[in-house]
Amino acid sequence: MLTLRLENISLGYGKRTVLRDINLEARPGELLGIIGPNGSGKSTLIRGITRLISLSSGQIFLNGQNMAAISRAKMAALVAVVPQNAALPEMFTAFEVVLMGRTPHLGLFQREGQKDLDIVKGAMEVTRTYALAGRRVGELSGGERQRLVMARALAQEPKVMLLDEPTAHLDINYQIETMDLVRRLCLEQRLIIITTLHDLNLAAQYCDRLVMLSKGGIHCHGTPRQVINARAIKEVYGAEVCVLPHPVNDLPATFVAPSITGSLSPGRDDPTIWRP
Amino acid sequence: MELRLSKDATATKAAASYPLRWRSRSYAILGLALFFGVTVLVTSAIGSTHIPLDTLAGVFLSKLPFIHVEPAWTASVETIVFNIRLPRLLLAGLVGAALAVAGTTYQGLFRNPLADPYLIGVAQGAALGAVIGFLLPASWQSASVPLLAFAGALLAVAAVYLVARVGKTLPITVLILAGVALGAFLAAVTSYLMVASGDRLHGIISWLLGTFSLTNWWQVSVVTPYVILGIAIIWIYARPLNVMQLDEEQAQQLGVNVERVKLVLLVAATLMTAAAVCFCGIIGFVGIIIPHALRLIWGPDHRFLLPLATFGGASFLILADTAARTVLAPAEIPVGVITAFLGAPFFLYLLRQKKRAIF
Numbered sequence: 352m353l354t355l356r357l358e359n360i361s362l363g364y365g366k367r368t369v370l371r372d373i374n375l376e377a378r379p380g381e382l383l384g385i386i387g388p389n390g391s392g393k394s395t396l397i398r399g400i401t402r403l404i405s406l407s408s409g410q411i412f413l414n415g416q417n418m419a420a421i422s423r424a425k426m427a428a429l430v431a432v433v434p435q436n437a438a439l440p441e442m443f444t445a446f447e448v449v450l451m452g453r454t455p456h457l458g459l460f461q462r463e464g465q466k467d468l469d470i471v472k473g474a475m476e477v478t479r480t481y482a483l484a485g486r487r488v489g490e491l492s493g494g495e496r497q498r499l500v501m502a503r504a505l506a507q508e509p510k511v512m513l514l515d516e517p518t519a520h521l522d523i524n525y526q527i528e529t530m531d532l533v534r535r536l537c538l539e540q541r542l543i544i545i546t547t548l549h550d551l552n553l554a555a556q557y558c559d560r561l562v563m564l565s566k567g568g569i570h571c572h573g574t575p576r577q578v579i580n581a582r583a584i585k586e587v588y589g590a591e592v593c594v595l596p597h598p599v600n601d602l603p604a605t606f607v608a609p610s611i612t613g614s615l616s617p618g619r620d621d622p623t624i625w626r627p
Numbered sequence: 628m629e630l631r632l633s634k635d636a637t638a639t640k641a642a643a644s645y646p647l648r649w650r651s652r653s654y655a656i657l658g659l660a661l662f663f664g665v666t667v668l669v670t671s672a673i674g675s676t677h678i679p680l681d682t683l684a685g686v687f688l689s690k691l692p693f694i695h696v697e698p699a700w701t702a703s704v705e706t707i708v709f710n711i712r713l714p715r716l717l718l719a720g721l722v723g724a725a726l727a728v729a730g731t732t733y734q735g736l737f738r739n740p741l742a743d744p745y746l747i748g749v750a751q752g753a754a755l756g757a758v759i760g761f762l763l764p765a766s767w768q769s770a771s772v773p774l775l776a777f778a779g780a781l782l783a784v785a786a787v788y789l790v791a792r793v794g795k796t797l798p799i800t801v802l803i804l805a806g807v808a809l810g811a812f813l814a815a816v817t818s819y820l821m822v823a824s825g826d827r828l829h830g831i832i833s834w835l836l837g838t839f840s841l842t843n844w845w846q847v848s849v850v851t852p853y854v855i856l857g858i859a860i861i862w863i864y865a866r867p868l869n870v871m872q873l874d875e876e877q878a879q880q881l882g883v884n885v886e887r888v889k890l891v892l893l894v895a896a897t898l899m900t901a902a903a904v905c906f907c908g909i910i911g912f913v914g915i916i917i918p919h920a921l922r923l924i925w926g927p928d929h930r931f932l933l934p935l936a937t938f939g940g941a942s943f944l945i946l947a948d949t950a951a952r953t954v955l956a957p958a959e960i961p962v963g964v965i966t967a968f969l970g971a972p973f974f975l976y977l978l979r980q981k982k983r984a985i986f
Contacts, residue, residue: 401880427882434880440738440872442927446646451870455882459863468645485646507881 353379353414355511355543360409362399368407369395371567379541382534384554387564388588393547394435397513401432413511427455431504435515441489445499448488449475452506474505478532494525501532512536514546518553530557551605555579563587579603652931659938666942667720670949671712675956678704715842718850718906719948720941723913725854725903727940729896730914731932732861735868736892737799744900744914747806751813752783753904754835758820761831773905780901783813797889836961837910839948846906857899858937864892865929912966913944916974923977
């Protein structure tokens with residue numbers, strides 16, 4: 352079976368090490384979420400896997416092959432990245448931007464053929480962006496752009512997809528839509544998907560496995576039920592929360608539990624609050 | 628797998644429905660290429676000696692192999708067309724193409740709509756070189772001015788490049804800032820030399836504003852290989868340049884060797900610009916306005932934008948130079964004055980017409 356394996360990798364910027372001795376394995380059809388506070392190295396991990404930052408030690412294997420030995424173009428045909436708030440050139444059309452996803456499959460003197468156009472169309476249909484194909488990117492909303500970047504990643508026909516905070520700055524409806532899509536890609540396309548997430552509740556709801564990063568290392572690792580609990584969150588984030596089972600599916604749901612609440616905070620008997 | 632639809636008949640027959648505008652953009656390139664040809668023919672008839680178009684056609688046809696045309700014109704007509712007007716037109720065309728393509732390239736590379744071919748020191752380096760050339764003995768000037776202008780342009784950009792380089796990478800912002808700073812320094816030295824230049828000031832100013840009045844075939848033959856080669860290399864890299872419009876990190880994640888593309892495009896555009904300005908001087912505005920105008924009309928895809936800029940820039944500068952030599956004939960207006968005078972209102976008109984993102 353196809354696997355992405357990180358063996359003892361350490362990396363950072365210049366002399367500053369951000370991540371130390373990370374061991375991780377990701378498999379197709381299983382959504383792996385990376386959580387952790389700001390600055391814990393979530394984005395750095397994504398950049399390390401795609402060699403935007405070189406590893407100071409350790410190795411990454413894709414299906415047993417050392418990624419350091421793969422050329423940049425070959426790697427882009429295997430690993431697609433959906434960056435956080437990706438900047439897109441406003442005058443290009445949505446279709447042209449997704450077509451850029453074919454870059455790793457084309458030589459310098461090659462032009463996109465019918466096959467490439469069809470793959471792009473397919474990728475846009477899966478992400479429900481084909482209706483936008485002729486529109487200029489500058490006219491699209493944040494949620495539409497996010498889906499467009501995912502369509503571009505799919506057009507790369509990758510084996511691995513890495514997402515960096517795919518729900519950042521999106522409204523709750525787009526957050527759900529985006530995560531539904533990620534989940535669907537993971538199951539239907541059998542991609543290896545690793546996503547960093549800010550929102551612990553989305554992480555618990557959608558991911559099969561979670562890795563909680565803290566101070567450049569892995570604090571804990573396991574199913575959402577094993578990883579998300581009030582003690583771990585207190586230790587890693589330094590935040591007071593309470594974690595209760597989700598009323599519908601029993602997955603861990605995190606609630607902020609501030610020491611100071613608003614003066615109008617309702618009591619336990621408030622009838623406007625729905626309780627299971 | 629849901630993505631693999633290539634064998635699906637409905638997808639194949641819908642090829643024309645992809646929103647790509649490839650066909651209309653290809654026609655636009657063809658149209659501008661034809662327009663360029665017509666421009667060369669028509670403007671070679673215009674000047675202090677008017678040459679009727681049928682005579683002109685005869686003159687051109689008689690130069691083609693296997694065609695015999697009975698000369699119904701004097702030898703001086705042939706001299707005017709072939710030794711005076713044609714080299715001047717062709718140099719203007721080459722320079723216009725080079726500046727427009729280099730401008731498109733720099734704008735794309737720097738992802739900055741204000742970029743022009745002179746942004747990172749080419750103009751200021753060439754100007755200083757040229758001014759030094761003008762201060763050398765008068766009999767050397769025809770060689771010393773272009774040679775020193777060319778060398779000055781390349782040295783300035785090389786210095787900017789070396790300052791801006793960090794390890795193996797070239798941060799674009801640092802490159803632009805270094806270019807602006809070095810440019811200011813070189814401009815200061817140039818201004819000082821101009822103050823001290825005495826009676827040679829007129830020649831210097833006319834060069835700095837740009838002029839084709841002293842063009843000959845030798846100049847055309849020197850500039851041609853640089854421009855053709857530069858444009859060819861940049862055309863080849865049009866698709867990576869498109870991908871780099873995303874940003875460098877995304878381009879890298881799509882498999883583009885960003886640092887190599889930057890270096891190749893910088894070298895090609897810079898060499899071409901340096902060769903373009905070394906005989907005719909600093910002609911402004913072509914490199915910034917032509918790319919924007921074409922982008923507004925035919926979109927930002929460099930695979931179409933670069934050929935369009937080649938023919939559009941060439942035609943525009945030929946027309947501007949024709950105006951420069953005829954409007955106040957027998958006096959000449961510096962062509963740089965014309966490019967701004969004609970170009971700016973047209974560009975403002977386009978901006979009003981297409982009220983949307985321009986870059």
